[in-house]
Amino acid sequence: MTGRDPKWSIDLLLDGGDSVDYTVPEYAREVRDRLAVANEVARQNLESAAQTAADWYDRTTKPTEFAVGDKVRLFCPRHFQGWSPKLQSNYAQTGVVQAKLNDSTYLVKTQRGTKAFHTDKLKLIWPCCPSS
16 A cells, blocks of 8 residues: 555464364354453452452551440541632541441431441540540
């Protein structure tokens, strides 16, 4: 087209021999088998990536426990336009822990009602003055 010769012949790079003619059912079975192998390889790689991400998350988190009756602050990262994010509080509401649902979820009663929260969204309120 452009008047240039290729630098090499594609026939030298690809094996042109052993051309197999498949029937339609044989070809479909061959494609299905190759897709099954590709799916298995992708599944193994995704499992490895998920395990790596889980290990990284577990390394950086600190497990927290709350008792029933503890006062907590609830994480609410709402930002208002025109306000400096540095001066805004990310913990807008307070509540009281009502029950532990599982290792990472607690039932918290707030002014707006009772709702389940993940431990990552809760912060314990320490008393300002220890009682004597």
